[in-house]
Structures are given as structure tokens and as C-alpha cells.
Amino acid sequence: xxxxxxxxxxxxxxxxxxxxxxxxxxxxxxxxxxxxxxxxxxxxxxxxxxxxxxxxxxxxxxxxxxxxxxxxxxxxxxxxxxxxxxxxxxxxxxxxxxxxxxxxxxxxxxxxxxxxxxxxxxxxxxxxxxxxxxxxxxxxxxxxxxxxxxxxxxxxxxxxxxxxxxxxxxxxxxxxxxxxxxxxxxxxxxxxxxxxxxxxxxxxxxxxxxxxxxxxxxxxxxxxxxxxxxxxxxxxxxxxxxxxxxxxxxxxxxxxxxxxxxxxxxxxxxxxxxxxxxxxxxxxxxxxxxxxxxxxxxxxxxxxxxxxxxxxxxxxx
Amino acid sequence: xxxxxxxxxxxxxxxxxxxxxxxxxxxxxxxxxxxxxxxxxxxxxxxxxxxxxxxxxxxxxxxxxxxxxxxxxxxxxxxxxxxxxxxxxxxxxxxxxxxxxxxxxxxxxxxxxxxxxxxxxxxxxxxxxxxxxxxxxxxxxxxxxxxxxxxxxxxxxxxxxxxxxxxxxxxxxxxxxxxxxxxxxxxxxxxxxxxxxxxxxxxxxxxxxxxxxxxxxxx
Numbered sequence: 001x002x003x004x005x006x007x008x009x010x011x012x013x014x015x016x017x018x019x020x021x022x023x024x025x026x027x028x029x030x031x032x033x034x035x036x037x038x039x040x041x042x043x044x045x046x047x048x049x050x051x052x053x054x055x056x057x058x059x060x061x062x063x064x065x066x067x068x069x070x071x072x073x074x075x076x077x078x079x080x081x082x083x084x085x086x087x088x089x090x091x092x093x094x095x096x097x098x099x100x101x102x103x104x105x106x107x108x109x110x111x112x113x114x115x116x117x118x119x120x121x122x123x124x125x126x127x128x129x130x131x132x133x134x135x136x137x138x139x140x141x142x143x144x145x146x147x148x149x150x151x152x153x154x155x156x157x158x159x160x161x162x163x164x165x166x167x168x169x170x171x172x173x174x175x176x177x178x179x180x181x182x183x184x185x186x187x188x189x190x191x192x193x194x195x196x197x198x199x200x201x202x203x204x205x206x207x208x209x210x211x212x213x214x215x216x217x218x219x220x221x222x223x224x225x226x227x228x229x230x231x232x233x234x235x236x237x238x239x240x241x242x243x244x245x246x247x248x249x250x251x252x253x254x255x256x257x258x259x260x261x262x263x264x265x266x267x268x269x270x271x272x273x274x275x276x277x278x279x280x281x282x283x284x285x286x287x288x289x290x291x292x293x294x295x296x297x298x299x300x301x302x303x304x305x306x307x308x309x310x311x312x313x314x315x316x317x
Numbered sequence: 318x319x320x321x322x323x324x325x326x327x328x329x330x331x332x333x334x335x336x337x338x339x340x341x342x343x344x345x346x347x348x349x350x351x352x353x354x355x356x357x358x359x360x361x362x363x364x365x366x367x368x369x370x371x372x373x374x375x376x377x378x379x380x381x382x383x384x385x386x387x388x389x390x391x392x393x394x395x396x397x398x399x400x401x402x403x404x405x406x407x408x409x410x411x412x413x414x415x416x417x418x419x420x421x422x423x424x425x426x427x428x429x430x431x432x433x434x435x436x437x438x439x440x441x442x443x444x445x446x447x448x449x450x451x452x453x454x455x456x457x458x459x460x461x462x463x464x465x466x467x468x469x470x471x472x473x474x475x476x477x478x479x480x481x482x483x484x485x486x487x488x489x490x491x492x493x494x495x496x497x498x499x500x501x502x503x504x505x506x507x508x509x510x511x512x513x514x515x516x517x518x519x520x521x522x523x524x525x526x527x528x529x530x531x532x533x534x535x536x
Contacts, residue, residue, distance in 0.1 A: 176325075177332040298419040299343050305423040306339065309430060309449070310332050 004255035005093045009083040015264050016082040020236035021045035021229070023271050027279040031203070034283045045232065049225050057221030060121045070117035071219065071226035077110035078233035087240040088263035089252035090161035100148045100158040104141060107193070110234060111137045117227065118215030129214025132290065136192055136199065136211070139297040143189040143304050150182040150307035151245065160241070167248045174246070178311040185304035187242055192297060194235040197282035199293055236271060239278070243270035324443045326367040331450040333360035334484060335426075338457045338477055342418050345411070350473050351396050358388030361480055365487050368444065380498050384483070387502050392476060392509055399513045400469055403520040413464040421460060429453040436489065444488045451488055454481030468516040468526040472509060479505050 025042035032039030059067050084098040084106065092098050111133065118130035152158045154173060155166040167174055192199045195212040202212065216227050244251060250266025252259035288296060337357040341350050362385035369377030411418065429452035436448045458478025462471060483501075486493055493501075520526050 177329055181332070181336070295343075295415045295419070298416040299339070302339055302343075302419045302423050303336075305426065306332075306335050309426055310328065310335070312430075312446075 002093065004091050007255050008089045008091050008252075008260070009093075011260055011264070012088050013079050013082050015088060015267065016233055016236050016240070017079075017229070019268060019271060020232040021049060023236050023239070023275045024232050026272060027275045028203075030276045030279040031283060034280060045228075049229060052220075052225035052228070053222055055221040057223055059220075059223075060123075060218055062122065063120050063218070066116050066120045067219070068223060070113045070120070071223045071230065073113035074110045074117075074230035075226045075233070077106050077113065078230040078237065080106050081110075081237045082233055084160075085237050085241045086161040086164045086244055086251060087237065087267050088260060089255060090165050091252075091255050092159070092161050098160045100145065100152065100160060103160065104145055107144075107234070108137065108141060110230065111193075114215055114227070114231075117219065117223075121218035123218060125214045125217055129211050129217075132211045133215060136293065136297070139294060139301070140189045140193045143185055143297065143301045144193070146301065146308060147182040147185040147189065147304035150178055150304060150311050153308065153311040154178070160244075164244050164248050164251060165253070167245065168251065168253070174248075178307050179245075181303050181307035181310065183242070183246060185300045185307065186245070188296065188300035188303075190238045190242055191278075192293070194231070194238055196235075196278065197285045198288045198296065201287045239274050240267060240271055243267070243274050323367065323371050327364065327443045327447050330360050330364035330367060331447040331484075333357070334364070334454060334480070335450055338454055339419070339422060341473060341477065342422055342457065342461065343415065345415065347400050347467070347469050348397075350470070351393050351400060354396070354473055354476060355389055355393035357477070357480055358390075358393065359385065361484060362389055364447075364484065368487060376495050380493075380495060383498065383502060387506060388476075388480065391506070395509055395513060396469060396472060396476075399472075399516055402517065403469075403526050411464050411470075412466065418460065418464060422457060425456040425460060426453045429456055448485060448488050451481050451484030454478075454484055457481070466528045468512070468519055468528060471528065472512050472516070475512075476505075476509070 022042060022045070024045045025040075028044065029039040029042050057068075081103060084096075084103050086092075086098060096102075115130040115133050115137075118126040118133070120126075148160070148163070149158065151163050155163050157163070173179060191197070195202055200211040212231065216224060219227055247270060250262055250270075252263035334357060337353045337360065340353045341357075344350060344353070362381050365384055366378055366381035369375070369381055413421065426449075429449045433449040433452050436445045439445065455478055458474050458476075458481055461474030461477060465471060465474060516526055519528075519531070
């Protein structure tokens with residue numbers, strides 16, 4: 001059991017490190033093609049990473065050790081999320097469960113690290129980005145918690161792998177009203193958390209409304225590479241979680257070579273389809289005014305909350 | 318016709334009732350509000366029809382058809398006519414902003430679940446489990462009535478309130494006699510028609526349908 005879980009964790013993290021830059025590349029490429037541009041190619045995020053890692057890391061005057069530690073913490077927390085969330089298989093360590101609350105707190109650790117990096121240099125842009133980032137995070141975390149909690153009520157466990165296993169065993173539960181409400185709420189929360197389109201525009205620089213890009217302005221070289229890779233891993237893990245909950249087929253129940261190979265292929269396919277769909281949808285969306293973002297998030301919170309109440313309705317009935 | 322089928326259908330109808338009320342509070346566009354109200358009416362009719370078919374009561378199915386015609390089509394149509402006539406696009410300034418209203422909704426839902434616990438202990442079953450939804454609808458209706466100042470929003474709030482009362486009635490008593498339901502439906506229809514005339518008069522008088530303009534009495 002332990003050895004199997006260890007193998008699975010190593011496979012998941014390795015696969016996600018390889019796949020998430022590709023996922024971002026696919027999303028940028030789909031978007032470029034739909035907007036009539038040639039695009040830089042799917043491999044461009046990997047080339048960017050290589051370039052950044054080869055560069056000298058410059059730090060602004062007056063920055064502290066947070067500037068160097070923050071990116072590492074973000075990368076570590078994202079890798080930990082990739083290890084915990086059932087992306088390729090559902091085998092877990094008995095002592096470290098992939099519990100919902102553990103996953104959300106690890107996510108929050110990365111969020112705080114990123115916000116501190118933005119604040120450290122003391123520039124106006126960074127502080128603004130961090131403040132917005134924390135506002136959105138404060139609104140998003142309850143939605144993520146409540147929506148996955150709604151999914152966990154019929155299963156009777158808040159471990160993500162148990163939820164995914166139950167959904168493989170009973171596919172009819174995926175289309176139930178509770179699960180649909182919760183998935184819609186979770187998707188909105190994931191979009192906000194990863195800074196995608198209606199909340200933040202991932203392809204702008206130096207615009208007054210940006211959030212994520214404002215925080216990484218002061219970083220360079222290796223630090224910037226870690227920040228980018230950490231954010232991409234986060235995006236991949238969260239989209240993968242939505243994929244695992246929406247289409248749980250192909251996820252390995254045990255740790256054998258063929259099962260893991262199928263799991264990795266299924267994960268790549270799901271991430272590709274979800275990413276391409278998301279990018280295609282983003283082309284048609286305008287960014288929401290910052291003051292309207294709380295409305296969107298409050299709406300998704302209410303949907304998640306109703307999913308919880310509705311799941312009690314069906315369970316008791 | 319198994320019990321689990323009945324459970325699922327009741328749960329689905331109740332879920333749609335809740336979802337449409339949330340959309341009513343979320344969206345500020347009046348056209349979207351009228352559409353949500355129509356969907357809510359259809360869901361209420363479906364709920365009544367499901368109870369009727371499950372209990373094998375033809376009278377209840379007839380009432381379901383009545384509810385469908387009145388709340389699914391006639392009342393939204395009347396509201397929509399009135400909306401087009403006074404050329405209202407959206408509720409401009411609700412007294413409570415959307416975020417706060419949405420959070421209030423979740424609190425009201427919790428309140429509804431708390432106060433309807435006696436129902437659940439009284440007769441455990443899928444219908445009594447859905448009673449809190451009806452009570453939430455009543456509370457949402459009051460919320461819309463107190464925080465929206467546009468005449469059409471007031472009408473929408475009134476109809477949500479009425480839908481909530483009807484939901485609780487059908488879920489707890491297994492339906493009301495046809496005559497009573499007919500009387501109640503006609504009452505609602507009449508009230509909506511009168512309020513619609515009133516809305517037109519307000520618009521003609523003040524150029525807008527904002528109830529805050531009605532500040533003082535005149536002859």
C-alpha cells in the first residue's frame with residue numbers, strides 16, 4: 001500500500017510537471033488561432049522556463065528573503081497539491097489522506113506565498129495585485145470547501161479519492177442535481193482561483209485591472225521560473241480535479257503499469273479537452289469589472305450552498 | 318413506479334425551484350427575472366404533477382395543469398407585457414447590493430431548514446424533506462419585496478412568495494381541493510392584473526416605475 005502510494009505520488013507529480021506547461025501552451029495556442037494569430041506553439045511555455053532558468057536572478061533594492069523563499073513555497077505547495085489530488089490514481093497513504101481540507105489549506109499556503117512576493121518589493125503594482133489576489137482568495141476558498149463538501153455528503157467521506165472512487169462505481173450520481181450544482185460552483189471557483197478569464201485576464205501585462213501578473217512583476221530569472229511553473233501546476237491540478245470529478249473514468253484504482261499508463265493518458269486527454277474548451281470559451285468573454293467579481297463569487301457560493309442543502313434533501317428522502 | 322423515482326423527481330423539482338429563485342435575486346435584468354419566474358412556475362407544476370401521479374389522484378393532475386397554465390405561462394406573459402410597455406430594462410438600484418442579497422439567501426435557506434425541522438420529524442419522507450424549499454421561497458419572496466423598489470420587481474417578489482406558499486401547501490397536505498386552488502389562483506391572477514394597471518398608472522404619472530417616487534399622498 002505504502003509503496004504503491006509512493007509510486008503514484010511520484011508519477012503524478014512528474015506527469016503534472018511535464019503536462020502543465022504543455023496545457024498552458026495548448027490554451028494559448030487555441031486562443032491565438034481563434035483570434036487569427038499564428039501563436040507561439042504548444043512548447044513555448046517550456047522554452048520560456050528554460051530561458052528564465054538560464055538567466056541571472058536579479059532582486060530589487062530593499063527586498064528581503066521573502067522574495068527568494070516565496071517562489072519556492074509556491075512551487076512546493078503546488079507540487080504537493082498535484083501529489084494529493086487524485087489525478088492519475090486513487091491510491092493514497094493511510095496516514096496522509098488526500099482530505100479536502102488538507103488540499104484547500106495547501107492551496108491557500110501557495111496563495112499567501114504569492115501575495116507576499118507581490119508585497120515584498122513595495123511597488124504600487126505588486127501591492128495592488130496582492131490585495132486583489134487575497135480578496136478573491138478569501139471569497140473563493142469557502143466556495144471550494146462547500147462545493148466539494150456537497151459532493152462528499154453522499155459518499156460519507158471528505159477524502160477526494162473516496163469521492164472519485166464512488167463516482168466511478170456509480171456513474172448515475174454524476175448527473176444528479178446536487179453534483180451538477182456543486183460542479184458549476186467549483187468550476188467558477190477554479191476559474192477565479194487560477195486567474196482565468198472572467199476574473200483576471202492571463203494574457204495582459206501592465207494593465208490596471210490585472211491581478212496575477214502584477215504580483216510577479218518584480219521577480220526575474222529563476223524566481224520567476226518557479227512562480228510561473230507553480231501557477232501552471234496549480235492550474236493543471238485544479239482543472240484535473242474538475243476533470244476527475246466530472247469524468248472519473250480512466251483513473252487507476254490500483255498501482256500497476258498498465259493501469260497507470262491508462263491513467264496518465266486519460267489525464268492528458270481530459271486536461272487537453274478542458275483546457276482547449278476553456279481557452280475557446282475565454283475568446284468570447286469580456287473580463288468582469290473588479291467590483292462585479294464578488295457578485296460572481298457570491299453567486300457561485302450560493303450555488304454550492306444550495307448543493308449542500310439539496311444533498312441533505314435527497315439523502316433524507 | 319418505485320419510490321426512488323419519486324424521490325429523484327421531487328428533489329429535481331425542488332432544486333429547480335431553489336435555483337430559479339437564486340437567479341431571480343442574482344440577475345438585475347427584468348427580462349431574465351420574468352423568464353426565471355416562468356421556469357419556476359413550470360417546476361412548481363411539475364412538482365404537483367409528480368405528487369399527483371405518485372398518489373394516483375386525477376384531481377391533483379388537473380390542478381397541476383391549472384398551475385402550469387397560470388404560473389408557467391399566463392402570469393409571466395402578463396408581466397412581460399407590462400415590462401415591454403413601460404420599457405424597463407433592469408432594476409437600477411436595489412436597496413441591498415447583489416453580493417449581500419446572495420449571502421442573505423444562504424442565511425435565509427439555513428433559517429428555513431431550521432424552522433422546518435418539526436415537519437421532518439413529524440412525517441419523514443421525500444415530500445416533507447422538500448418543505449424547507451417552500452419556506453425558503455417564501456423568505457426569498459419577502460427579501461425581494463423589501464429590497465427591490467421597481468414595481469415589476471415587487472410583483473416578481475409577490476409571485477415568488479405565492480409560489481412558496483403553494484409549494485408548502487402541496488408538499489405538506491398532499492394537495493388542496495380543486496375549488497380552493499381555483500379560488501387562490503384567481504385571486505393571484507386578479508392581484509397581478511390590478512398591480513399591473515397600477516404599474517402603468519405609476520409610469521404614466523412619474524415616468525418611471527420606482528416605488529420610492531410614491532412618497533406623499535395627494536388627491
